[in-house]
Amino acid sequence: MDTTGAVEVGGTPEASQAEVTIRRPRSVIAFAAWFAVGVGVAYLGFVIIERLRTVVLLVAFALLIGVTLDPLVQFLQRRGLARPVAAFLTWLAVVTLLTAPFFLAADAATSQLPSLIKQVPELIKNAEGHLGSLGAKLATSTSSSTSSLNPTKLLNYVLTSGALLFEGVTDVAVVAFLSLYFAIELPRMRDVAMKAIPMSRRARVGILVDDLLGQVGRYMLSTVLIALLCGAGTAIWAACWGIPYAVLLGALVSVLALVPVLGSTIGGIIVTLVSLTVSLPTAIATLAFYIGYRMAEDYLIQPRVMRYSVELPGVITVPSVILGGAILGIPGALFAVPVALGLRVLVREVIFPITDHS
Numbered sequence: 138m139d140t141t142g143a144v145e146v147g148g149t150p151e152a153s154q155a156e157v158t159i160r161r162p163r164s165v166i167a168f169a170a171w172f173a174v175g176v177g178v179a180y181l182g183f184v185i186i187e188r189l190r191t192v193v194l195l196v197a198f199a200l201l202i203g204v205t206l207d208p209l210v211q212f213l214q215r216r217g218l219a220r221p222v223a224a225f226l227t228w229l230a231v232v233t234l235l236t237a238p239f240f241l242a243a244d245a246a247t248s249q250l251p252s253l254i255k256q257v258p259e260l261i262k263n264a265e266g267h268l269g270s271l272g273a274k275l276a277t278s279t280s281s282s283t284s285s286l287n288p289t290k291l292l293n294y295v296l297t298s299g300a301l302l303f304e305g306v307t308d309v310a311v312v313a314f315l316s317l318y319f320a321i322e323l324p325r326m327r328d329v330a331m332k333a334i335p336m337s338r339r340a341r342v343g344i345l346v347d348d349l350l351g352q353v354g355r356y357m358l359s360t361v362l363i364a365l366l367c368g369a370g371t372a373i374w375a376a377c378w379g380i381p382y383a384v385l386l387g388a389l390v391s392v393l394a395l396v397p398v399l400g401s402t403i404g405g406i407i408v409t410l411v412s413l414t415v416s417l418p419t420a421i422a423t424l425a426f427y428i429g430y431r432m433a434e435d436y437l438i439q440p441r442v443m444r445y446s447v448e449l450p451g452v453i454t455v456p457s458v459i460l461g462g463a464i465l466g467i468p469g470a471l472f473a474v475p476v477a478l479g480l481r482v483l484v485r486e487v488i489f490p491i492t493d494h495s
Contacts, residue, residue, distance in 0.1 A: 194468050199312045203319025205357035224320040349482045353475045364394035367401050378419050380412045396470045397458050
């Protein structure tokens with residue numbers, strides 16, 4: 138009786154040992170095939186994520202611009218305009234304001250580009266001459282690299298620059314039109330997102346979201362205003378001191394100044410190096426101008442402009458910008474402060490009340 142049951146279930150040690158010996162190991166070819174499939178799927182996923190990274194960044198830029206325009210759109214709405222009309226007028230005014238310096242700079246660059254190409258060796262020699270012994274060392278180190286430049290390499294550089302320029306213009310156009318869509322549909326997108334929140338918490342979360350969007354929009358508007366002031370000051374200074382391409386340098390500094398803390402400093406270094414082609418005293422005066430302007434921006438301009446937006450301590454801003462730049466480069470530096478504002482709102486409105494009542 139017991140033996141029959143053992144045979145039916147196959148529970149005897151001899152039977153289990155026989156089954157183990159009958160099983161064959163997995164084929165090496167099958168293992169290699171499955172391993173190759175796994176590696177292929179992982180590589181395909183990496184490629185998709187890498188391609189989507191650019192798309193996600195473009196959409197994030199457009200959304201950030203839409204949030205930045207929202208305070209101005211709401212201002213026009215309170216004056217009686219419909220949301221689409223207010224958004225379009227605001228978007229058109231901002232696009233005109235931001236693209237005007239670039240069109241002026243492009244016109245100046247195209248009209249002066251032939252003379253610039255001819256004067257590049259002379260400008261380099263002037264800059265090296267103004268540096269004294271250091272310039273002589275730089276001249277000996279760069280003479281071999283400049284002598285190796287041939288028409289084939291120059292054509293390759295031109296074609297590569299043209300491809301990058303076309304890609305950049307395409308990305309800018311996509312971001313511009315997406316930002317207009319987000320500026321119009323931002324309230325509807327906010328309402329749709331709120332439906333994913335439970336009804337019991339929807340009102341509280343809505344208040345937090347509105348507070349965050351308002352802070353980010355006011356902060357970004359203040360940053361744009363400060364960047365435009367920095368670019369205008371650069372163009373005026375360069376024109377007064379005879380530094381070449383004043384409008385182009387002003388537009389470049391305006392774009393760089395959008396990056397908090399570090400942008401205007403990098404722009405000042407670039408303009409100082411360009412001013413070295415004029416004379417060494419001009420470069421020293423330009424460096425002193427940017428040091429003074431940076432102090433005025435930190436202690437006079439920025440506090441007065443940020444008074445109407447939001448105050449974020451420098452102990453939070455500087456590490457955020459550095460960390461964002463280290464992770465995602467320039468896009469990370471641009472998104473660092475809005476992300477820090479979001480974390481600040483969450484900590485102030487969610488975490489602190491919980492810890493106070495615990």
